[in-house]
Amino acid sequence: MKELIVRGAGQLAWVETASPSLSDARSALVRPIASASCDLDRRLIAGVTPFKPPFALGHECVAEVLEVGDEVTTVRRGDLVSVPWKIACGECRQCRAGRATACTAVPRHAAYGVPAGGHWGGLFSEVVHVPFADAMLVPLPPGLNPLAVASASDNLTDAWVAASRPIAVREEARVLVVGGTESLGVLAVQMAAAAGAASVDYLDDNDYRRDLASRSGANIELAPVLDERYDVVISATRDPHALHRGLLALAPGGHCSCIGIIFEDPKIPLFGMYLRDVTLSVGACNVRPHIPKVFDLVGSGRCDPLLVSPTVVSCEEATEALVQPLAKCIMVRERVT
Ligand SMILES: [Zn+2]
Ligand SMILES: [Zn+2]
The missing domain is CATH 3.40.50.720 (NAD(P)-binding Rossmann-like Domain)
Incomplete structure (x- = not known):
């Protein structure tokens, strides 16, 4: 599969890498179809943060579910889901207290697209492994535009x-x-x-x-x-x-x-x-519990995130678009389910 990586300061590239597989019965594989740049991304690319390359980029997306483990009950193949930026189990003491950002089942700061707590892949990639699918993924309500909620992840x-x-x-x-x-x-x-x-x-x-x-x-x-x-x-x-x-x-x-x-x-x-x-x-926000409310706000027209994400690009255009000044863009990919 293709993965978008920050290779060095200012260097963004697509690389061919092994596709992830299900790690256990609670995990899922998803394919991002609308990946947004976070405001942090251009600085991550520029190499002006404490996080040093190489690493896979991207921690905001709507994805389609490709495959789920046997114990996953809330999503299935073909569903559209928001993928929160933070890797969290949903069951440990910190997660149950609403502090998924301090989840103890994974290394501190484990997240997509930022190498702060290990490497978990990036949400611009073709396939992404989600270790705790029921705890993390939030299905989109029918009719909601995936582009409008691509940034619900963060x-x-x-x-x-x-x-x-x-x-x-x-x-x-x-x-x-x-x-x-x-x-x-x-x-x-x-x-x-x-x-x-x-x-x-x-x-x-x-x-x-x-x-x-x-x-x-x-x-x-x-x-x-x-x-x-x-x-x-x-x-x-x-x-x-x-x-x-x-x-x-x-x-x-x-x-x-x-x-x-x-x-x-x-x-x-x-x-x-x-x-x-x-x-x-x-503080880094535990977004997962609030994503359904954000879906409501966008669906009812009480906010219009597309006003600030005017640039929609293809995978081929992403490497150039993401380094532009003032860039807030959404990269789209066709569905396969
Ligand atoms: Zn972010
Ligand atoms: Zn946890």
Whole structure:
């Protein structure tokens, strides 16, 4: 089968490799038919993260199920499924507590497309092994466009969780989204509106994303001073200074969800945060439990992820498309079931 790998810094290539097989009765094999780039991917390709090549790329996709083990009950050959980025068993103490990101049945950080906890394959590949099919895979409802939910594996669901958790416990929430990565900020604008925010402001110096945010319903003409204005801040930036600005913008009792990955150790205005009794949450999101809700939101038209994924490419075009600036693209592959 063909696997898309990051071979070296800036080098993306398709390679021929052995097709995986079922590891046990709980596993499945799937074939990605709509694979999306995560906002992390272009940086993984560029070699500017702690994760060094070579490794298979991709941790967002909708796939068709090719084959399942004898004990798999929730999916069967031919089903379309969302494949969460995190490898998790669904049964260990951490998984049962909702912390699949700390699953103890696999090495820490075991995931598709990022070599942080071993190599588990990438979701751009032709065939992918899913070790815990019932615990991981989420079948698509009939009629849902696979392209629209290709990012449900990570970015789309991450944006929903980051927005909905703090908004759910705050009346008339005034929300600021600090943009800066390819898609997360604009998706967070859509998800904040879907979660019932009273208003959503979008802060970014990039005109392309500002336009997408505006088309998603955000106000992009902000006041000169933002301090202490917002009940909820969603930080979807890699810029530590922008995060800092977002933290200063929190109103008393506010909550900042930090979902942009910052590899450095940024300055946090802790004393000012202390005086305002604010919360900062940071963390890789356990997306699996929230994917059905995201399917609902997309299916009912309450968010439109395709607004931020305008580039749809073939497998042949993927190696060039994925390194473009501002790239958020979806690679499609024909079905075989
Ligand atoms: Zn990701
Ligand atoms: Zn587990």
